[in-house]
Amino acid sequence: MAARYSVVQTDLKTGSVLTELPVTGIGYTDTLNAAGTATVGMPLSAPEADPATLIVGSTGLAVLRNDAPVWGGIVWGAAADLAAGTLTLSASGFHSYYAHRFLDAKKGYTTTSNDQSLILKEWFAYANANGGIGTDTSTVTGTGHNRSRKWSFYEFKNMAEAIEEMADDLNGFNFRYEAHWIAGTGRRVGNRFRIARRGSAVFPQLEHRVNCNTTAVNYDGTQLATQAYAFGADLGTGAKPYASASNPALAGPRCVAVATYADTKTTASLIPKAAAMANVGSQPIAVPTLTLYPNLFTPSQFTPGAVGTVIADSGYVALFEEFVITERSVEVDANGTETVSLALASKDVFNADPG
Template sequence: MADYRILLSEFKTGKVLAEIPASDLQYRSVLSAPGAARVQVPLTAKPLEGLDWSLISPWRTLVHVQRGPLILWAGPLVSWDVDMASEMMTMDLIGLWGYYRRCIINRESPRSDIGYVVNQVGQHVIARELIQLYGDYSADLGGNYWRSNGPDSLTFDMNYPAGKLRDRTYLWYEWKNLGEAIEQLAAVIDGFDFRIDHRRPGTGKIVNDFVFLPQGGTPTSFILEHGVNCDVTRVTSDGAQMCTETGVNGTGEGWGQLKTWWYNGGLEAEAGRRIPRLAAIETHNSVSEYNTAAAQAWRLAAVGQTPMTVPEVRLHPGGDVSAGNLRVGHIVRVRARLAAWPGVEGDYIVQEIDTRVTGSGEETTLSLVPVSIYKRVDGLEAGDGDPGKSRKE
């Protein structure tokens, strides 16, 4: 573990407070989700002498994984346990985004005295404002306004485009989960992906950057070839999410409920790929806007238009592609063949990076999804009346 350092910082300020030794480390980054990590700390190690043990306290401390000059992962300490026989402490951590899943939209905002209400505002602006208003102690967003006592953990690229215009209503008394709201805002057709990057600019603090990513991945030149710089340990093709008919239920009940559903007729009829009718229905009780419900139904159709053919990839240690230069959201090309089987070759989005580090070396595995699941489905037909109409009377 010579290339790795484990740093502790104060959650509320980002100030680096200490460095601790580790004998075993596993950390997982996940696109648009928190990820997790586990660190084993030998309690007999000399660097622990004089450590302020009050720092090893859940939610007070952020733990950062540094590899060479790069900080690859960070998140709050959630729990620890000590095995007295082995004299080993195990620290369990959740990725920094996990904190925002513990926040709620529960106050009025500069935009509305009934919560957070916007019409035709860029989706990236909505996400940033929600985080700053209800998760972080932020720069003033309008007048003398009550702000959360959050950690001010995230920075944003204020020059980033505002993104696709959206309408959103989060009433304060509904106590909508903040992390869920942003994940749902992101996970529709023409939405976005995101991750949190970390850097140490030399100020004694570690900075956490919220990064908006294009939905469908960020192109790279990385090629992962079985037997060359990686091992493709398995390839699976799963049709569990395939569908030709998609529907989303929103607010309301019975005939008054918001409903939108769509058909992918080509998938049922075209020679060479036709399958029987398969339905996929979801209910989102907080959705009151038709366009939001329709975007979620279109996303179901996009995911469901092909089987999910996915290779499992384990990187070769010391290869030209490693945990140090890959990020979730990157697009990589994967090639894997066998003598009598054509195998797979295609572009995949890195959804998860899982790295295990021990005294004997480093092992990194990737979870991938095909780029094709983000491609818009042409020729969808409205399931009730003309496109653009809902069942809500």
Template sequence: MTAATYRVVHTDPSDGTIREDLTAVDGISFTETLNAEGAATVTVPLYAPEANPATLYPNGSGIAILRDEVPVWGGILRTLSADLNAGTLTLNSTGYHSYYKGRVWTGGYNSAGPRDQADLLASFIEGSWGGGIGTDTSRLTSSGRRRTRQWTKYEFKIVADAIEELAEDEGGFNFRYEPYWDAGRIAHRIIKSDLGGAPLPFSLVHLKNCDVTKVDYDGSNMATHTYAVGADVGNGSKLVGIAENAELAAVMPIKRVVATFQDLKETEELIGKAGALLNIGRAPVAIPTLTVYPGLYSPADFIPGDSGVVQVDSGYVALYDDFVITERKTDVNANGGETITLSLANRELFVNGQSS
């Protein structure tokens, strides 16, 4: 595989119009994180012509990264760091989802009865179009799973939180934001996919096509009983959803997990949340981190949410299981050389109990 050519552009965050190229880029690093905003860091010379504080500034500038002229990452510039000794300016951006952390329903929200997950997600986004970033929702597809959501204007519900909570429901989904060319600008859309994702067409084998640098094992979320506590019903009591894993309780001491969802007002919704917590807590989580051997694959081969076999045989670490990619980090040096690092988690966490 020949070295890719990277290009970084400064955009108008409201519509993706390209303002100018960032020339003489010294380093690029970008991360796409499952169901989150991700981040990018770009370093340019401090005295580059485009390093103009009148036009390039936090929250008023967008950044898009292109690989062989294909947009692979996009977001909003949040902070800058000028190193006068080194003569560099580092631009730190967060992905499009971070925008929705700053949008709040000041007038409340009411789904007016059960609606398909995709319709709810689209309404969350489309209700934020005014003065927003124009996220395209046309690729959202129906799931057949219907949900209800309601918040009063006094709750000041954050849109990003509403999106994440909808995705985390039992029988939920993964989401990501995808930049693309549209009439000479860098537009972007939100994509919803099934839990577990699409399968990779290859296995990731330690010391064959990747280096598995570490594997963390985490039992903190394991649970024999889960409780999802909801809104106060007005007399001092609260709604609660409960789930139990009798099989796990037979092989380990009782471990209860309690989570609060104070803006949920339906018992059925809380039972779904309790079920989702129970699915997460069925077994310890194995979290491999690996670096793909250079020249074999491109970043586009590893979409967060997709899954594949990871194989390791190194003492305590004996893995031959399906794992979901939870984060992909790409570092690009001055010569265009890429280093792709993946973080993964057990696929069972994402596919257990996909009820409607």
């Protein structure tokens, strides 16, 4: 039986459902350690297309599957086609909000050798207490990996960027925002921030022409690195702190990867970044894209960051290995037909930590 999809408009600050939108098509994408996007079509002349309440930049959107929230975010754009009589809403996930929030406390921000989880909770608490969107961090628990961070007031560190950088460090984490019904409050959609150890979630085995259609496989060798260098901020003397890591057994000619983290001031903070760069550059990256066969799975079985085996054997393509889901896209047409597509990358090199 086909799933029933609907879309509700919400108050961004409280999560209260304002109305259900008369949609003509839905597409939503969840991207690993990023905001993700959604596109919703509706009639231009519908009463719900009210410019007084459907306001880009301050309106929330939630996609419901069988009345359960499966995607949530913020409407950042709207395109009205007067000739066709359609209105298309463009939204990004809740993480996009934090690209507009900064760690701008009067004294800046400093923490030394603190667990990643406690740093994240502190950042979100600051945003929530200063006009934020009420992101829930109650499920975020200790990771056992400490980090140090220091930014002055004048640096105005972007929160989304700070979260992404910490997630990308060696022994970092995968993160996502979960749209959910807030218990005991009627119909209010909340946003919950979740983190997970890399590789802790799994997805069912997928095989080309058995339960999926592998539409393409791209191979990328541009990130190969015999040696990786991560440089920090200029300390005012022309010198910069740096860290390096290597792949001495890498076949082929010597390749060097260099990245600069202009707001990082200590070598200790750069060591996990250099190690992560070297890990990604340890071998070419295979990037398959596939579409699931209908009615065999639900989208929730394929969360970005999850690991599973993909099998495909066709000419140049000979895959039988573990991959990480980097993006999950769901398209729902006017008839309610659901199409789920996945983009993946090799487990051993994409945001993975060594042994």
